[in-house]
Amino acid sequence: MKYVTGLTCRECGETHPLVPQAACDECFGPLELAYDYPAIAAEISRDSIAAGPTSIWRYDKLLPSPNEGRIDLGAGWTPLREAPRLAAELGLKKLWLKFEGTNPTHSFKDRVVTVALSVARSLGYEVAACASTGNLANSVAAHAAASGMKSRVFIPVDLEAAKIAGTTVFGGDVIGVTGSYDDVNRLCTELASERRWAFVNVNFRPFYSEGSKTLAFEVVEQLGWRSPDAVVIPVASGSLLTKFAKGLEELTKVRLIEGEATALHGAQAQGCSPVATAFEQGATEVTPVKPRTIAKSLAIGNPGDGYHALKEVRSRDGSVTAVAEPRVAEGIKLLARTEGIFTETAGGVTVATLEQLVRDGRIAPDQETVALITGIGLKTIEALGEVRPTAIVRASVEEVTDVLGEE
Ligand SMILES: *Cc1c(COP(=O)(O)O)cnc(C)c1O
Numbered sequence: 001m002k003y004v005t006g007l008t009c010r011e012c013g014e015t016h017p018l019v020p021q022a023a024c025d026e027c028f029g030p031l032e033l034a035y036d037y038p039a040i041a042a043e044i045s046r047d048s049i050a051a052g053p054t055s056i057w058r059y060d061k062l063l064p065s066p067n068e069g070r071i072d073l074g075a076g077w078t079p080l081r082e083a084p085r086l087a088a089e090l091g092l093k094k095l096w097l098k099f100e101g102t103n104p105t106h107s108f109k110d111r112v113v114t115v116a117l118s119v120a121r122s123l124g125y126e127v128a129a130c131a132s133t134g135n136l137a138n139s140v141a142a143h144a145a146a147s148g149m150k151s152r153v154f155i156p157v158d159l160e161a162a163k164i165a166g167t168t169v170f171g172g173d174v175i176g177v178t179g180s181y182d183d184v185n186r187l188c189t190e191l192a193s194e195r196r197w198a199f200v201n202v203n204f205r206p207f208y209s210e211g212s213k214t215l216a217f218e219v220v221e222q223l224g225w226r227s228p229d230a231v232v233i234p235v236a237s238g239s240l241l242t243k244f245a246k247g248l249e250e251l252t253k254v255r256l257i258e259g260e261a262t263a264l265h266g267a268q269a270q271g272c273s274p275v276a277t278a279f280e281q282g283a284t285e286v287t288p289v290k291p292r293t294i295a296k297s298l299a300i301g302n303p304g305d306g307y308h309a310l311k312e313v314r315s316r317d318g319s320v321t322a323v324a325e326p327r328v329a330e331g332i333k334l335l336a337r338t339e340g341i342f343t344e345t346a347g348g349v350t351v352a353t354l355e356q357l358v359r360d361g362r363i364a365p366d367q368e369t370v371a372l373i374t375g376i377g378l379k380t381i382e383a384l385g386e387v388r389p390t391a392i393v394r395a396s397v398e399e400v401t402d403v404l405g406e407e
């Protein structure tokens with residue numbers, strides 16, 4: 001980890017040695033990785049990045065990158081697609097979709113897991129663990145399997161079937177906990193202090209969260225080293241949004257971009273929208289809620305980085321919006337119908353939020369906008385209700401003609 005100088009507290013600035021620990025000893029603020037940016041700036045360039053691998057590791061100078069033994073299934077370098085048909089439907093001039101479904105386990109969580117577990121293994125950890133709303137479980141179990149680590153994954157029992165199957169298939173231990181994600185997280189925080197397990201999003205959280213910066217790096221690089229005017233980002237714990245902002249700042253610090261103004265907009269579903277509520281009320285602290293939403297991957301009632309996500313959106317002229325529950329499935333279908341992308345519920349929340357932001361005038365028609373579509377729809381087909389063919393016929397031309405009419 002050539003350019004990492006240690007851990008610093010986001011609140012009080014206290015520095016800590018580089019150990020798996022998420023909170024500051026002095027003030028309990030979140031710990032963050034610190035880098036020697038002048039040294040990075042002297043060595044990094046657009047060309048050196050372009051010559052790197054087509055994965056998040058092309059940005060290894062801005063990540064906690066162990067010198068050897070990375071656990072790498074190829075996370076990142078996902079497509080940034082122009083979305084003219086969805087843009088036209090919403091009334092936008094320029095819209096791009098960052099589609100994370102092409103990651104190894106089909107969500108953006110592969111970015112954070114490859115970072116956290118690479119560091120964990122380099123520190124000699126043998127057990128990979130996490131508290132998950134589903135996608136993280138898939139990714140931790142897969143990366144552990146591919147590296148020979150054991151996995152112990154904790155999930156709320158009522159997750160979507162595909163998210164459970166997409167975890168158990170990798171052969172680790174999958175523990176369903178009766179209760180919400182917030183109960184699972186509390187349990188894992190206790191376990192992390194008792195066992196030498198690498199909980200990617202608990203004790204390894206400072207390393208884990210760095211992986212999210214790569215979404216900002218890729219968006220900027222894929223736009224030709226420009227920062228867009230606005231980005232719509234789904235919010236669960238608020239880590240992705242907070243680190244997307246950190247990623248943009250770092251690109252300026254190492255002089256890869258000039259540092260244009262980019263508004264960040266958070267997206268939540270009404271059934272679990274504590275950050276949106278705090279935003280609307282002008283509050284700085286987030287009041288926890290009990291989640292009741294179809295968007296299970298975003299169902300965190302007590303978001304660990306909610307406070308910081310709020311600060312980021314406010315300082316960047318952004319917002320956090322909650323969309324009504326029925327609009328989640330509508331968002332999924334709108335995206336599929338216009339752009340041929342099948343996203344999960346979190347993507348439905350993002351698309352519905354984007355629609356709302358344009359309608360409310362928070363995103364102007366000529367603002368170049370990027371929406372982060374963070375996961376794939378095959379994992380959450382329950383959200384679409386009962387699914388059946390649009391018609392059923394016998395294998396007969398007449399019956400097809402009956403249904404579809406003459407040409
Ligand atoms: C985890 C997750 C998010 C957001 O995560 P944060 O906890 O806010 O970092 C967004 N979309 C999907 C699909 C996720 O799995």
Ligand SMILES: [Zn+2]
Binds near residue numbers: 010011012014025028
């Ligand atoms: Zn502190």
